[in-house]
Amino acid sequence: MRSAQRTGGQVLQLLHDTGHALFMLVEATLFIRNVFGKRSRGEVITQLFITGIKSLAVITVVALFTGMILALQTGLELRRYGQEVYIGSAVAVSVIREMGPFMTGLIIAASVGSAIAAQLGTMAVSEEIAALEVMSINPNRFLVMPRLVALAVMMPILTVYTNILGILGGAIVGETQLGVSVQAYMDNATEFATNKDLYVGLLKAFIFGIIITTVSCHQGLMTTEGAVGVGQATRRSVILSFLIILIVGYMITRLFYI
Amino acid sequence: MIRFENVTKVLGGNAVLDNISFEVGEGETFVIVGLSGAGKSVTLKHMIRLMQADAGNIVIEGEIINDLGRKALRELRAKFGVLFQGAALLQWMTVHENIALPLRELTHTPEDEILRLVDEKLELLGLADAGAKYPSDISGGMQKRAGLARAIIMSPKIILYDEPTSGLDPVTSRRIDDLIVNMRKKLGITSVVVTHDLHSALSIGSRIMMLHHGKIVENATPEGFIRSKDATVQSFLESQYITRKGKWEEFSHE
């Protein structure tokens, strides 16, 4: 009985938090009409810059090596049948459809998302958010909206970058390890990868960007209890983003490919 | 101006405010004292609806604020300037930008006018050299003063000060006291000051209220406060070397 009550309480809390987060998202979205206004422009550009630059190094390394690993794994298998040239399509399709947006999402959630949660969390516990509220400066416009725009814009762009590097990584392995010329690799890749793959991948990236902002801003703004709370908010924002990205990524794939 | 009517607030299972009632008149400098955790900051937060009472009413200028809508809440908060206990400056903005923030975000004041107003406040609070610095690069006392500058930049009717002088040297503390007094004398501003510093409380306050375990144990003029018979008040006074006669006593520490 007691535990049933507790579970009930937790479910209610979860619903309440989700509602809260969605409300924040809707309000921040409505404020996007001010994105070029003189009050928001500067912050939006700053956030775009931070999002784009902060994770570029990690993304580069991860994307290249993922492409290389994919090519090597499938290439060794395909070589048994003398079909090495198909690594082109194997790498390109899986990177563009799934791996690109997914890896970019995870990396951005872990780097940019966690930083957002930590920053807003610190602001919450040092009463900076309260100060904004007293000054009637809406945190959803002032803090959430610029981050939302930055992530929604940068996620697809970074995903394109991930895709290119992933495919490049595959080409390097093809050329050096498997004896597949870059030309043959690219021909094979373009033959099988479709525009639809690209668009669905970019749609995913865009939605992941919104998910990451919503989760990390919400976790940050809800923070209580000092430095410990900031740590918890940061950790929770990363875990939650990962989970939601996985689930939503799966649902989008199902929606478009079944 | 500000009235609490049987206000109760429970936080973490404790009644932090336990059925308290008091009133702050227009133009008063109302001082709230009490030990750490007594509920002083919580009391201030109720005035601006950063916290909501579990029971009882809070009335500001004749209006019950418990259930205000968005617009009314904005109007309510526009009456207040608030100095938070930790100053609450935005860390990624310079002191100057922090003080200018309400003007930039909420008004259409031209930029040169903003610069003039901010410089004036910096000057007033002895921060003329700190404008271009970031909050993390200045001392705690300077952060407090910058927070105060931000609180008064919109010329509010009521200013809430949460420990304006804690962590400040005695000379600067007295300057802040003078500032609070001047705000009332020159501009007729109503102030609510939370402080641990009894000397400052006695010199600036028109009334002093002491909170203890969520209850009001004293609410009196400074003279009345010193003469209070309440044991909590007495020990609080004695802890700062002030006795009932209102004179500094020589306390020896052997």
Ligand SMILES: Nc1ncnc2c1ncn2[C@@H]1O[C@H](COP(=O)(O)OP(=O)(O)OP(=O)(O)O)[C@@H](O)[C@H]1O
């Ligand atoms: N958001 C909150 N959630 C739970 N408990 C809280 C919250 N805010 C304050 N409290 C509790 O309420 C009590 C009063 O807190 P308050 O901050 O008003 O104290 P204070 O009188 O301002 O003390 P100090 O002089 O240390 O600032 C404390 O016991 C505190 O732990």
Ligand SMILES: [Mg+2]
């Ligand atoms: Mg306090």
